[in-house]
Amino acid sequence: MSADFAPLRELIETSPLITTARARGSGKPEAAVEAAEGVVGPLSQSYRWWLTEYGEGAFNATEIASVAPPTPDTVDVTTELEGERLCFYRESDGCGGSFHFALDQWDGEEHPVVRRDHFTGEEDEEFADSFAGFLTVQVALHSGLGEGPNPTIARLWRSTPGVLLPNGVSVYGPHVIRERNDTYEVREYAPDWVLVGDDSGGRGLFMRHHGRDRTSVYALDLGAVEHDVEANGELLTGDLVGWLAAEAYG
Known part of the structure; x- marks a missing residue:
């Protein structure tokens, strides 16, 4: 299911786990996003929305990659392309994994998100169906809710936070x-x-x-x-x- 941006905005602005560098509506200019797409191809709809709404931000105090012009501490997502995988988030605990858009699985709106093991480089099962789902599942897991209260809601949260x-x-x-x-x-x-x-x-x-x-x-x-x-x-x-x-x- 497509991400619903109303609950996604609420998730971002109410969860203490998600921080944004800019006020809503003062994100990256469309030209910067289009320039990034000229390098890596179409960006996921919900990730694109995040970039134009907020520009930069972090989950659990760890930065989510953005697009140029980056601040000195910002990772430019266009430098994170590895074949058909585009890394946008790396867990910061030293043993954590990295999260990538699966560019070869584009459905016209979103790329699914896969996690790679820090030590082996192997991919786990698909983590989420979209960038919005990545944020949602991460908040659920860190809040002690597992992936959801039952399999149906877990399936929904893989795409959208409500x-x-x-x-x-x-x-x-x-x-x-x-x-x-x-x-x-x-x-x-x-x-x-x-x-x-x-x-x-x-x-x-x-x-x-x-x-x-x-x-x-x-x-x-x-x-x-x-x-x-x-x-x-x-x-x-x-x-x-x-x-x-x-x-x-x-």
Whole structure:
């Protein structure tokens, strides 16, 4: 699924793990981004957005590569091209890996992100589907959320830190999901379930975080959260990612 820039902006501006060097809207000029693309080819849409919105920044106090004209401490991403891999982030713990755009897997909008082991140089399994997904998964992992509360949300977070539909439906990213679940005491009243979003009208979107069915999404009044969400809620979909895509682009 394509990155939703509204929750991506919220993730960047509310997560203490992500810092930006410039105020929003004062990023790199389009000419600088186009010049970089003349060297490395098309940049991922969400990475391109990051560059033009914020210009430079870091995750967990480690710099994310940018484009010229760089500051003295900035890595120019055009110098990080290694065949079909474009490195944009290196973990700073001395034993960490590096993260690369897989340029040979361009889907017309994004390059998936792969991680290379620091010692062997071998690639792990694909880390995320996009640069937005890279930031999202990193925030989730560093916040103790794993890759997501269930496989469906983990799949979504590999592309985008949540979704905000025109009709007001919101699916949460890792920067807000814990707070929303604490607010409505979901763990106490519906311990097998997780609140993954809401409809802006008083109903929450619930999924199981363990058990036999972790794909179905139910809508239930947030003022009436109870143990048996399936029996008391309305089934919305068994394919959250597909449903969101249809609602967003249909």
